[in-house]
Amino acid sequence: MKIGIACDHGAYEAKEAIKELLSQQGHEVTDYGTHSTASCDYPDFAYACAKSVSEGENERGIVICGTGIGVSITANKVKGIRCALCSEPTSARLTREHNDSNVLAMGQRTCGIEVMKDIVNTWINTEYSHDERHQRRIDKITKIEQA
Numbered sequence: 155m156k157i158g159i160a161c162d163h164g165a166y167e168a169k170e171a172i173k174e175l176l177s178q179q180g181h182e183v184t185d186y187g188t189h190s191t192a193s194c195d196y197p198d199f200a201y202a203c204a205k206s207v208s209e210g211e212n213e214r215g216i217v218i219c220g221t222g223i224g225v226s227i228t229a230n231k232v233k234g235i236r237c238a239l240c241s242e243p244t245s246a247r248l249t250r251e252h253n254d255s256n257v258l259a260m261g262q263r264t265c266g267i268e269v270m271k272d273i274v275n276t277w278i279n280t281e282y283s284h285d286e287r288h289q290r291r292i293d294k295i296t297k298i299e300q301a
């Protein structure tokens with residue numbers, strides 16, 4: 155799968171660990187930065203990653219900051235993005251099954267890296283259910299976005 159990944163200075167270590175995990179699994183990972191722990195602005199990187207998913211360059215995106223909140227707010231401003239902020243694997247499974255989320259957000263200050271790896275594995279490997287009730291709700295979100 156083609157996956158974009160991005161972080162700010164508060165999550166550089168997590169981004170590197172998750173990039174390695176996904177690459178080892180054979181995924182094609184594109185890194186949208188940041189590339190160090192030097193202070194930076196999370197919208198710059200989260201936007202680049204979310205845009206790549208919106209424009210079809212990547213099937214999914216993963217954005218990480220200190221809490222996951224700033225990057226999730228940013229990603230959800232991009233057309234066609236359904237970004238889910240997760241801190242445990244159950245939410246990661248349900249957001250794939252119910253929301254067909256295409257971007258995953260996490261926080262390095264609020265979630266350990268081993269838990270984040272479990273979240274990523276669950277989120278990447280769970281298919282959307284395509285249930286009528288879930289599709290109806292996603293369609294309503296899309297209409298709100300288009301209004």
Ligand code: RB5
Pocket residue numbers: 162164165196219220221222223224225
């Ligand atoms: C950076 O200090 C911090 O604000 C950022 O990583 C994130 O937590 C924002 O939501």
